[in-house]
Amino acid sequence: MASVLADFVAHLTVETADWEDPIEGRVLLSETQLVLAEDETNKMAIPLDAIFDINTGTTPTFVDPMPGHPVTVAYREENSRATAVISGDETTSEKFETVLFKAILNGTYTVLKHPSKVGGRVMDTEFQGGIMGLSAGAVQFDTDEGPVEIPLNGIVDFSREQRTVNGEERPVLIVSHMDNGEALETIAATESSRKLSILGRYLRGTYQTLLESLGGISLSDAETEALTTIYSTGDMDVSLPSVLGMDPKTVKRVLHSLHDNGLVESGDNGPVLTAKGQIVVNEYLERIND
Numbered sequence: 001m002a003s004v005l006a007d008f009v010a011h012l013t014v015e016t017a018d019w020e021d022p023i024e025g026r027v028l029l030s031e032t033q034l035v036l037a038e039d040e041t042n043k044m045a046i047p048l049d050a051i052f053d054i055n056t057g058t059t060p061t062f063v064d065p066m067p068g069h070p071v072t073v074a075y076r077e078e079n080s081r082a083t084a085v086i087s088g089d090e091t092t093s094e095k096f097e098t099v100l101f102k103a104i105l106n107g108t109y110t111v112l113k114h115p116s117k118v119g120g121r122v123m124d125t126e127f128q129g130g131i132m133g134l135s136a137g138a139v140q141f142d143t144d145e146g147p148v149e150i151p152l153n154g155i156v157d158f159s160r161e162q163r164t165v166n167g168e169e170r171p172v173l174i175v176s177h178m179d180n181g182e183a184l185e186t187i188a189a190t191e192s193s194r195k196l197s198i199l200g201r202y203l204r205g206t207y208q209t210l211l212e213s214l215g216g217i218s219l220s221d222a223e224t225e226a227l228t229t230i231y232s233t234g235d236m237d238v239s240l241p242s243v244l245g246m247d248p249k250t251v252k253r254v255l256h257s258l259h260d261n262g263l264v265e266s267g268d269n270g271p272v273l274t275a276k277g278q279i280v281v282n283e284y285l286e287r288i289n290d
Contacts, residue, residue: 004280005029006099010088011066012036013059016077017044017084022066027086027096031103034073036084038133046084048104050075052194054201055113059085069093073100101134108132108199110190111139111165114148114176119234127166131189134202141188150186152206154178156278160200165189173200181265181272214276217261222246224284226254226264229270231262231281237269 002070006029013021019038020070024172034051037043058063059081060072065213068087075082086148087093110132113125130141130148143147152175154158165171165187172189190196222244225264229243239271241248259266263277 003031005031005103006096008092008096010086010092012038012087013063013066013085014044014086015082018042020280022064022085022087027088029096029100031104032280034084034100036086045226046073046075050077051100051104052076052081052197054097054100054198056093056205071097071100082175098134102196105195105199107193108134108190108192110141111155112143112148112189113187114141115184116187117176117183127187127189139199141202149188150175150177151179151202153210154275155203155207155210156183156275156282158200158203158207160196163187163189171196173203175203178273178275178278181267181274183273183278195283210276210279214261216277217263217280219280220254222250222254223258226251226258227273227277227281228284230264230273231278240270 007026007130008027009024010027011022012025014036017036019042023038026037028037032048034046034048035043036046051073055072056070058072059070063085066085066087069090070085071093072085073084075084085094088160089098108131110130111127111128113127115123117123128141128143128145133140133142137152138151138175139152155175156178157176159174161172161174162169165172170189171193172187174184175188176187177184226240226244229240234241242252244251255264258277262274263280264271265274
């Protein structure tokens with residue numbers, strides 16, 4: 001018997017259910033299916049392998065507003081597409097969403113090129129197989145050469161593209177992320193395009209949260225110059241006051257401000273960019289290059 005991963009009461013709207021929406025019902029998640037029930041006799045089961053998208057915080061336009069924090073699950077019902085909206089309190093919904101992603105993605109065989117880039121250098125790394133697992137704060141891959149980890153708070157950018165993987169043209173996710181101040185790029189492909197899309201949705205949610213956290217940050221010219229200099233010098237052991245043309249006290253004050261905003265952290269040879277800092281630099285470089 002499949003173990004129960006989640007069991008709670010929430011407001012429900014289910015496109016293919018027989019009941020009138022919305023209702024207050026029970027949500028049961030196992031390793032193989034998501035069951036939504038009005039009562040013991042009136043319920044429906046959605047196989048996990050029928051789910052192709054998970055979205056949080058927003059609902060389809062045809063769904064009436066519901067109290068709580070909604071999670072929208074898109075799935076295939078025979079030859080058509082349908083949606084279910086599950087809305088509980090924010091803490092419960094966030095836990096459910098994470099467990100649902102884990103139930104679908106954990107154990108997925110993935111082909112990785114890691115790292116495909118270090119800084120701006122393209123590496124000749126070979127693709128290797130690994131088993132995906134979502135943990136608190138990271139996506140991990142268990143490979144023959146050891147574990148590969150992408151910290152969620154280190155993601156700088158990601159995109160879905162077509163790349164040649166072991167001689168075959170396949171859809172891949174390209175994830176740019178930071179590791180101790182070093183910019184890395186990882187390319188990942190799964191045998192299921194559905195799971196690749198769901199992994200992309202999982203990463204997008206984290207990346208969007210990171211972007212929103214930058215909304216209230218305003219940098220001075222000196223802070224912007226310091227950030228771009230740290231980006232340009234990378235892991236080189238340089239004197240920032242000399243490169244920036246500022247006195248050491250000013251540089252210390254600027255770095256303190258950048259650290260308070262979560263844009264830099266301490267590295268082996270001095271300050272290094274965090275993922276937030278790298279995103280700010282990327283946006284700045286895009287503006288001046290336009």
